[in-house]
């Protein structure tokens with residue numbers, strides 16, 4: 001009796017099922033874009049590159065942009081902006097109001113994640129691995145990792161004396177850095193890199209890879225191999241010849257401060273351009289003003305450091 005009823009029901013439903021399947025096939029044939037449907041970037045691997053500004057992040061992303069399977073592109077600027085807004089929204093006081101209105105952490109993660117995902121996807125070409133290079137976004141690396149559970153991060157490390165020298169002589173405006181005060185700049189470098197480096201350590205080596213700018217310049221092949229292994233993609237010789245792919249795979253914005261330098265082949269010009277730039281009194285108290293230098297293995301005692309001896313992280 002029960003079987004008979006089941007079969008009768010199946011006979012009624014089956015034509016609708018077949019009809020719906022037929023419609024779906026038609027839709028996929030008529031609209032080929034439906035076949036390219038991909039889950040949101042929040043559920044796919046994505047790469048974030050950052051660091052203290054002037055740490056070689058543009059070079060890093062250009063080398064990866066030269067890889068046929070990777071696309072980073074220009075700085076979006078809106079990604080660090082929306083992340084700072086997120087931090088504002090969640091400040092005490094605001095947070096209680098939002099919770100009461102049902103605008104929970106999860107709702108905000110999904111909304112901000114959708115925004116960031118769309119910006120990354122739609123501001124450039126499609127690629128197997130999409131990436132974003134907005135140096136200061138890595139200050140919010142732990143939250144980004146919560147929003148994008150499959151994300152990986154490359155944190156560029158550079159001698160703070162070189163980054164500060166670069167910001168001052170190239171007149172690069174960066175929020176929080178006062179270009180009229182070298183000591184404040186070094187101290188701000190210290191604060192920013194400490195926050196990023198601690199977050200990177202917290203996420204662990206599978207998720208966040210610190211890369212020394214100096215090592216990238218001195219031994220690009222070895223460093224790129226390490227980065228490629230971390231990203232779990234195939235090696236491509238293109239990454240070592242990024243200058244040959246400018247304007248092609250690598251788009252550069254005329255408004256970015258690094259554009260004129262990144263067009264060139266990898267070179268050693270910027271390694272110790274800062275030597276002689278800081279007053280002796282400031283150099284004498286470096287370990288107090290910027291203790292992260294020593295923590296990261298930079299020699300604060302020598303007039304001109306030897307970057308060949310940086311530690312393996």
Ligand SMILES: Nc1ncnc2c1ncn2[C@@H]1O[C@H](COP(=O)(O)OS(=O)(=O)O)[C@@H](OP(=O)(O)O)[C@H]1O
Nearest residue numbers: 053054055056057058166258261262265266267270
């Ligand atoms: N091809 C090549 N070879 C060697 N070094 C290079 C290359 N391209 C960029 N750079 C150096 O990277 C420094 C700029 O860092 P960023 O790109 O992180 O700056 S920014 O935050 O995006 O403005 C900047 O350092 P400074 O020269 O000290 O200013 C660049 O010289």
